[in-house]
Amino acid sequence: DIEMTQSPSSLSASVGDKVTITCRASQTITRYLNWYQQKPGKAPKLLIYAASNLQSGVPSRFSGSVSGTDFTLTISSLQPEDFATYHCQQSYSPPPTFGQGTKVEVK
Amino acid sequence: QVQLVQSGAEVQKPGASVKVSCEASGDTFIGYTIHWVRQAPGQRLEWMGWINTGNGNIKYSEKFQGRVTITRDTSASAVYMEVGSLRSEDTAVYYCAREMPIEYVWATNRYLDDAFDIWGQGTMVTVSS
Numbered sequence: 001d002i003e004m005t006q007s008p009s010s011l012s013a014s015v016g017d018k019v020t021i022t023c024r025a026s027q028t029i030t031r032y033l034n035w036y037q038q039k040p041g042k043a044p045k046l047l048i049y050a051a052s053n054l055q056s057g058v059p060s061r062f063s064g065s066v067s068g069t070d071f072t073l074t075i076s077s078l079q080p081e082d083f084a085t086y087h088c089q090q091s092y093s094p095p096p097t098f099g100q101g102t103k104v105e106v107k
Numbered sequence: 108q109v110q111l112v113q114s115g116a117e118v119q120k121p122g123a124s125v126k127v128s129c130e131a132s133g134d135t136f137i138g139y140t141i142h143w144v145r146q147a148p149g150q151r152l153e154w155m156g157w158i159n160t161g162n163g164n165i166k167y168s169e170k171f172q173g174r175v176t177i178t179r180d181t182s183a184s185a186v187y188m189e190v191g192s193l194r195s196e197d198t199a200v201y202y203c204a205r206e207m208p209i210e211y212v213w214a215t216n217r218y219l220d221d222a223f224d225i226w227g228q229g230t231m232v233t234v235s236s
Contacts, residue, residue: 007115031213034222043202044152049209050220087152091221095208096142098152 002026006099012107019075021102023088025068032092033071035064038101039084047086048073050078078104109134111141111203111227119193120235125208126189126229127205134189136160140206141186142223143177147199156187157206 003026013019023033034058036044046055048064051071061076075082083106089101108169129141146152158177165177176189188236190197205232207224210217 031218036223043204043229044209044223045226046222049207049222050211050213050218053209053211069144071123075113088221089152090144095215096154098154100151 004099010103014107017078021073023071029092034089035073036087058067113227113230116231124191129186143188145199145201168194198234200229202218
């Protein structure tokens, strides 16, 4: 199975900050990478698919990029509703696998 | 827009079975593939298997093969996931999620991909004696 590793596992930030989360795959997955946001007690919500495509209805402050096997989720200006846990997931090769999550907390 | 509504929380004893339902409301989900994903406390999301609601094809994670059964009832617009021989490590929130097919062009190449675009609200299953 393809192993997904996120960094950092958690971070503290303030409203208005630029936040960057990284996800690394254990092998090449080209652009087959999705990002999800999860709030406590809620189901994950799809933010970005195929590395850099914004899901319908997701604010444009969220963006995704890829360099080799490293994927980045960027929040350009953190908003109060963005404090949550973010998960990456590879869809390149079954079974689909997820990163361990990155919790974005209030500084 | 379809919504996925799951059955309520369950408490089961070790060795027992649990069956979780996932019903579509607001639109049909016939023809889509529905996946099951679980999240144990403090653990990452873990994929369990999928069922194609149209043709009934099923695929299980090797980890759960033989212990998990996924079924569908098209007349009820529902999918079910049963876990047998429960153990304490199966304590988790279980989610159903719809697979969204994706097609896009990148650098002149055409790609087919997928993501989980609609999720159920989750069902907490607690395994405790």
